[in-house]
Amino acid sequence: MNINSQLETILFVASKPLALKKIVKVLQVEETAVSEALANLCFKYNNQESGIMIIQNNDEWQMVANPDNHEAAENFLKAEVSGELTRPQLETLTVVSYCGPITRPELEQIRGVNCSLILRNLMMRGLVKEADDPSGLLPKYEVTMDYLRHLGVNNLNELPDYDKLHNHEHVSITLAQSSEPAA
Amino acid sequence: MNINSQLETILFVASKPLALKKIVKVLQVEETAVSEALANLCFKYNNQESGIMIIQNNDEWQMVANPDNHEAAENFLKAEVSGELTRPQLETLTVVSYCGPITRPELEQIRGVNCSLILRNLMMRGLVKEADDPSGLLPKYEVTMDYLRHLGVNNLNELPDYDKLHNHEHVSITLAQSSEPAA
């Protein structure tokens, strides 16, 4: 087992500060070995050319983006949550608007593609949220009040052609096909 | 400005596959410079001792943990389960892996069976997607980064016998045949 490599992996995936003790427990090696590996990792990453840094706060360790690049990182992350929607994102938002509250499997059945990443992005943007529906086994998604307000409507049924498109027969037929055996 | 470093930061914070075009847009540099930086980063990370890997799926890139360390990573993340693949799923994924991006008629020419249902099924599972290819009249399909991550390979060309099966002597002729009008 390569401690340096495993340490690098867990700092990478954790996305939060990790206590030395926790690392020792996960890697199941001596504390001195972990400390040594942490020193190696700092040596590897902590230089100006690196895009990733290892920071220490008392006995906690974290892998973070190089603060020198914070502008690039922020521009990127902001664009993710404020720019124009991609075509698949817009379509997903559309289905949630006209057919919501809707579960992810239903949404995917209608669109024919996996929607997990897109839903996450739409939720991050505050366009979509999980509906309050304690009865359902699967979470249902709906658009947010914020979004509706910015569209200038008070209620979903004020969306253009809502009555016609809300329970459109093509959509219900597609949903009914979901139980077909996988080819 | 250090492109290598910024690229490393962006891939680190992105938490998802990034298209080359998107990186070019974020970093606001020439595409060739980004490609070069990506090659540098692969050289830096992609060795067995590294805890982080750079993986490529056609024109998409993602920074991920070394699959050899998946058990350590699962202490901090919910373990993803690959789930079994049925034979038709496996067969279709294999052809799309080695020959993608590929159109449906091409795929059907190789498999000898209609593939519309199975493609839909794989797209809903998030293992296959439509390639971003505005030029083509017919949509082309390719495997997703999630599929690559679950195989634990950095690039499709690491698949067994990739060169032989990717540039199969009959594929091109067979595919040429498939574009002829139906007999």
Added chain:
Amino acid sequence: MIQEIKLEKFQGPLDLLLQLIELEKLNITEVSLSQLTEQFLNFLDKLENDRSEELADFLVIATKLVYLKSKTLLPYLYPEEDEGPSLADQLKMYQQYILASKKVNILWSQNRIAYGRVEPPVKNTEFVLPLNARGEDLLKSMQKLVSRLRPVNPLPKITIDRAISVKQKVESIWNALKQHKKMNFKDLLSVAESKTEIIVSFLALLELMRDQKAFINQDSAFGNMEVNLI
């Protein structure tokens, strides 16, 4: 046939051919494939009952086999020419992807997953309406989606409902032959309602020839085919 291949054990026509080849311990060549024609055709009738939606795929390969078979029966009718990749080539290639899929499955089943990380999301301090997510954008997008979801005409089902099995066709041609002794192949086809039925008629005719119930006269290439009772 040494063993029976069960209907549910193969996926498509190429898979069936591969299994037949393996059962008979043959190499993948045009000659050995042509030897499998009849066995392959036997499955068409079974498919018609249980997996009719796949019939079209099997008919494509069936016609190729029938072509190979007729070529080996009557080689003088088929001058040597380059016809592109043969059915044998296609099958060999398919076999290689099947082998590769087994290796892919090993990789897949290892659960050796390369995990990504999740960056804590950056929340906008206030709501930002994406420029292209206004009411009219939603409407257009929904209209597009609804038209994309329009159910396809159930055309294939209708065709298959009308399709006649090889066995039925053999019987109907045989009955007609017994009555007329001699018939024009074109007349046999005149009742055909679809391409499928034309193929089925041709297959049926080959079966009758194989069973030595009929023979065919043709005075020139593309000339009339005269079907005779033996």
